[in-house]
Structures are given as C-alpha cells and as structure tokens.
Amino acid sequence: MDKNDASVSEVRPRAPLHICVIGSGSIAQRLVELAGGRLAGSIVFSGFAVKATTAARPWWPDGVRRIADPAELEELRPDIVVEVAGREAVRQWGTAALRSARKLIVCSASAFTDDAFLAKMQATARAAGSQIVLAHGALGGVHALSAAALLPLDHVMHTICKPVSAWKGTPAETVLDLPGLASAAIFFEGSAREAARTYPANANAVVVSSLAGLGLDRTLVRLIADPQAQLNRHRVEARGRFGSFNLEIENQPMASNPKTSDMTALSLLKLLEAEAGAMIV
Structure with a gap:
C-alpha cells in the first residue's frame, strides 16, 4: 500500500446529520419524500417541532421524535433545524434553534420584516456560534x-x-x-x-x-x-x-x-445536500 492509499484508508465516513423540522405541512412532507431518495444514509430526521395537539403523520420517518416546546431542542441537539411552518414559528422556535443547533434554515423569511427581531436573531447566532440561512425557496438567481x-x-x-x-x-x-x-x-x-x-x-x-x-x-x-x-x-x-x-x-x-411550489422543498433539499454531500454546486 503506498502513502496515498494509506491516507485514503484512514478516512472515516461522516456520521449522518440529524435534522429537526419545524412544521409538518405540505412542504415538510415533500422535503421528507425528496430526501428519502437523495440523502438516504446522509441525514436522519430526528424530530418534528409541532403544536402539542398535532397528531403524528403517516409519512414521518420511523423513530422520529415529536416536540412541542422549544426547550426540548436542547435535549434533541440536532445538527440543523429546518423551519417550514410560517413566520410565527420562526419567532417561537428561532432563538432556541440557534442555541441548540449549528444552523437554522428559515423558509418563512417574512418573519424578518421586523428589524428588531432580525437583529435579535443575528445576535443570538453570533453568541451561540450558529448560523441563520435563508432558503431561496421558489426564487432563482x-x-x-x-x-x-x-x-x-x-x-x-x-x-x-x-x-x-x-x-x-x-x-x-x-x-x-x-x-x-x-x-x-x-x-x-x-x-x-x-x-x-x-x-x-x-x-x-x-x-x-x-x-x-x-x-x-x-x-x-x-x-x-x-x-x-x-x-x-x-x-x-x-x-x-x-x-x-x-x-x-x-x-x-x-x-x-x-x-407555494415544489421549488421551495427542492431548495431546502439542496441546502441539506450542501451540508451532507461530497461536492457542492
């Protein structure tokens, strides 16, 4: 075995990323469907953040945890939180997500029309060493x-x-x-x-x-x-x-x-692929 082969043999595959999704509507379902084919083995949906009265969905992956209180994110400790539930959900879950995960992907960007809230979220991200990512959704370019x-x-x-x-x-x-x-x-x-x-x-x-x-x-x-x-x-x-x-x-x-459109879910999928994949385009 030459030096290069030895280096390759020492590489360890990355552990699957643990994803928590805020919301359980049509965009969340489409994201789970798409990810099942593209990112199987690379990501794990470990939690769905929903209202306490929300029933489990038949399309939820096996073993997923339902949480209803932002404080539960600290115990879940996902790698990435994906919000697809509307701007009020960003307000409810946003700061807890930034403190518990390294990245919060926001679909409901209208939450940030409030300048004070946007500044608060940015300050939380800086203090926690995490990051806010705005999904491009249906928009190109x-x-x-x-x-x-x-x-x-x-x-x-x-x-x-x-x-x-x-x-x-x-x-x-x-x-x-x-x-x-x-x-x-x-x-x-x-x-x-x-x-x-x-x-x-x-x-x-x-x-x-x-x-x-x-x-x-x-x-x-x-x-x-x-x-x-x-x-x-x-x-x-x-x-x-x-x-x-x-x-x-x-x-x-x-x-x-x-x-909305499938492009909203597709843009979320590409963001997750950028985190889990071997190449980003």
Missing part, C-alpha cells in the same frame, strides 16, 4: 443578486405573478374580484417589507431578494393575479455598478398548496 450587491445597486424590482387560486384567502380578495377576473391584474405595488407583511404565504421570496440586495424598504415589489397563468412566476430585475440582469423563473404550484 439569488447568488447573482447578492454578488452584484457587493458593488452599489441602483434598482431592484421583484415581480410575482401567480394564478388566481394562489391569492385566495389573502387580502388580494379585498382589492380584486378574483372569481370574476378576466385578465392579469396588478393589485400591489410597494416595498418588499409591506408586501411580505401583507402576503406572508405568497411573498416570502421578496424578503430573500431584499436581504440579498437593496434591503426591505428599497426593493420594489409588484404582485399580479392572472386567471390565465398555470405557473407561479418570479422576475427579479436589478441594475447597478455591476451592470444589469433580468432573472425569471416559473414554478409549478404544489398540488397540496398552490401558494
């Missing part, structure tokens, strides 16, 4: 935007266009006659902060594009309901010293929740 923002940016506009069904049960119903809509209609134009506060289930992505670029108050947002649309479309236009770009992505709505 975030790395390009965050790189462009290293030089001064002049303009960022984030437009979201979704089928009428995606806006049901939101304040859009007070602005538009959704059932009677005959053509695409813009029903919101304003700051990313206002859009995410008003439409947290539909506009989480604008917080991601804002924190990557010009910030919540300088990033412009346009929301559109389109009765002819079949897909959820995001377009991010940016202009600055780097040059300019126009990034667009169309996502298939998730069958069980048209306000």
